[in-house]
Amino acid sequence: MVIWMIGYIQFCLGEALLHEAAHYNLFGNKRLHFWLQPLYAYPFFQTLKGFQGEHLLHHSDLMGPRDQTVDDYRRYGLDAAEPNLFYIWFIKPFLGGPTW
Numbered sequence: 001m002v003i004w005m006i007g008y009i010q011f012c013l014g015e016a017l018l019h020e021a022a023h024y025n026l027f028g029n030k031r032l033h034f035w036l037q038p039l040y041a042y043p044f045f046q047t048l049k050g051f052q053g054e055h056l057l058h059h060s061d062l063m064g065p066r067d068q069t070v071d072d073y074r075r076y077g078l079d080a081a082e083p084n085l086f087y088i089w090f091i092k093p094f095l096g097g098p099t100w
Contacts, residue, residue: 004090014040022052 017040020026021033037048057066064070076092077083 004093014043018044018046018048018051019055021048022055 017026021037021040024030024033026033027036034048041048041051054068058069061067073079077088
């Protein structure tokens with residue numbers, strides 16, 4: 001259980017860093033965001049440029065048909081009337097669900 005909690009916290013921190021880098025908020029020099037992407041983008045099998053494209057759609061069409069977040073929620077099972085949170089939070093990540 002402790003390993004899951006540590007992993008969850010690391011995932012959240014990594015996702016937050018990637019999000020801030022997409023907005024160029026981490027460093028004063030814009031190029032540093034791209035040079036250091038191996039630290040916060042590559043571990044998520046992303047590139048900063050790829051994440052920025054997806055994230056721009058999220059901001060420009062929030063929860064609309066072009067927003068990838070809606071598809072992610074659906075794929076994770078969060079759009080159900082009563083989602084099985086135990087399965088979503090504990091079983092599915094262990095089986096690699098979010099990765100695929």
